[in-house]
Amino acid sequence: MSEKYKAIDPELPYFVTFSIIEWMPLFRSSDYADIIVNSIRYCMDNKGLELFAYCIMPTHLHMIIRAVGKGPGPIMRDLKKFTSSEITRALKYDTENLNMIVAFKKAASDIRRNKYLKVWQDGYHPEMIYSNKFFFQKLNYIHMNPVKGGIVELPEDYYYSSARNYAELSAPLEIIIQSIELETL
Template structure:
């Protein structure tokens, strides 16, 4: 069995990416991004999730994480399961979601293709966790995370993107409490 993309030791930091099925640009609405943020805060308080860097892009999320309590595999699994349920409800209940039928159709289509699901599938199955081996790799991944919104043309400066930890690294309070490496 491959260990290339698996969480190992909780004492290590991991760079992960998780994406919406078919790379649907779901996170263009504040209320959907806020569901993610609230889930992270809960996981920090209750499950020992440590967040070192993050960004929410329209179709995917990048994070650098660790845990001081529960297994990262379990935290990420529970977080994706919870947010999937919450986001599905938010999509269905949002009277302003003009792409509602299309998104539901795409997520049902993804669910039918996956033997682990019987209905919808919101998240792609994999996270591709990569262990952060040293400070150089940490800062390379953090830079990559923070430059995503700049590269996509959403902002000129990384710290101006509201749904990113770049703000915290430029003396601006971000949305999530961060851990820092020594």
């Protein structure tokens, strides 16, 4: 793994991304997106995860997070492991997504630790948020993702995005909306 994608300072926020195997559009279904929402909420309530921004796209998700004192690694590992189990459990009863099950089985067949399905691509690609300018660049990127993807016309129209929080609309997750005082490195 390159140095670019390592969380080295546990005090700073990070832009993180993780994607579904073969970019399958699993999160088009709110049933699966809600698994992510509930898991993020659990990590916020019980593991010290601070959430500044998020967007759960059909094939991947982006977040700006912080886990003071720990860094994001252990929380992201647990989040991906738990959501993978929950998604696998839900897919067993989902006859409409057989193509996803086949793709996830194929991905798991090459890995000893995976017994049935591999849902997530490896890694979470943390990028350290080192300045306010970079924070707002990533925030804009996250919020514009569904617009650029042709899903909605306005960022706040996408339900699974913190753009709704910033627009003071109902949203599935609470976030921290405050200025982060960061020095430019």
